[in-house]
Amino acid sequence: MNMPLRKTETAMVLPASAAKVFPLPAAKRGTFASRTMARVRDVAAKLIPPIVMIGLLLIVWQILCSKPGATLPSPSKIWTEAYDLIVDPFFVAGPQDIGLGWRVLTSLQRVAIGYGLAGVIGILLGTLVGQSVWAMRGLDPIFQILRTISPLAWLPISLAAFRDSQPSAIFVIFITAVWPIIINTAVGIRNIPSDYRNVAAVLRLNHLEFFVKIMVPSAAPYIFTGLRIGIGLSWLAIVAAEMLTGGVGIGFFIWDAWNSSRLSDIVVALVYIGGVGFILDRIVAGVATIVTRGTAAN
């Protein structure tokens, strides 16, 4: 028996009646108790290792900085010296003596404006560059050069242009965050599978419908990668910018504390900055998973 014949026979034995499609079964759920136990175990498995590691680091730090003549404060010393900063983020004791929570919020406000602008303009410019070959040829080299410039190098220029520290700081955030958003959006748009373009063509979607229904969802994973890099860079840049521009803000607080030799306060501020940066990143990542659910998996 040769191969082609055998193939026909396979086809012959199939049922001639119309094919039935069996409904998909619903996923099984365990009892409430077993689900809760599973969740508790899951959370514990994620939380215990970092807690242990942080504890170990604190112990090592305490030992290293407990010697007489240590240049940096030990954790216990920081706790006693900067007690009010640690326990109450939102106290107000005077115009320049406020809790770190307030300072972080002021910085976050600047980041929100600068990053928001960067998001909108970055996605629009990225779409343009991703869609049009000529826009890409013209703009891409410029972007590639501009994006390598350190955020702080923009500060004198923006101070000269805006003649005020507040818009200058916002501009620095904008100019820092916008490049990864532009570049990732452009890549995302360029990578829209031609299948989706064909579907849009057959359906005769107009430009706006194509943008909303095909382009944005298809490029969303890329766009969110850009947004995530952007928020991280913004938060890096605001601290540095505030050190130079002054006023209220977590960056200036560090500079001020350094000038008054309050090292413990600086360490507390660093923990705040790290914590807030982490939370910002998680927020953008969380939004990304909600918006792009299903998009990455095909």
Next chain:
Amino acid sequence: MTAYPYLKIDHVDKSFTRGSTETEVLKDITLSIEKSEYVSIIGHSGCGKSTLLNLVAGLLPVSAGCVLLENKEVNDPGPDRAVVFQNHSLLPWLTVYNNVRLAVDKVFSGTKSRQERHDWTMHNLELVQMGHAKDKRPAEISGGMKQRVGLARALSMEPKVLLLDEPFGALDALTRAHLQDSVMAIHGKLGNTVLMITHDVDEAVLLSDRIVMMTNGPAARIGEVLDVPLLRPRKRLALAADPTYLKCRQRVLEFLYERHHFVEAA
């Protein structure tokens, strides 16, 4: 019967230019398809059959000649020539229902009410037996199911011509047979005009009224057109021993493997 054919591919050439080199893919293709006819195009891989389908769909421009639908030239893609793509091409961020609904909303926005569009979406999903999975995303259903949804999306546009681009090529033999039966049943019920690309001889003979056999590229031509005079509805099992079926099958095999043997390594 009208004086002109329903769909006419009239002396179409297609060549691709890349830099200074020009590759001629299709040469002088002329084919007429009547309403409710099921026509398959078969040929070795790389002979340009998908290109021909894309020309009819309007996704590619013709280099010479023209494609006429109801005696009107078509150059742009449109829902009157709905395509079922080889790799389903469902939008992964939309549910099964919304994938079909997108097409329904676009095509019938001016002529059907919201409720009617919903009913029409569900009607087409039921037609391909996918109503039960309407809230699933494409990643959550099997390959055969995705292809069913792709078919539902194309049917929901009420196309004048249904273009199937190797719709069952990526499926296993069992699933493929089920889907072929579904397509036959739907064609019997709705009387669609279908142009299907395939490389499966049994599939072509089983489903088609006519089989268009293409020579090997470059500059592929229509080598032979075979009528399949089998009565509908066709039963897979009964046909297996049918002398007409076997003769048609034999003719296609002879064309593909004797007279136009594929010379390049596949």
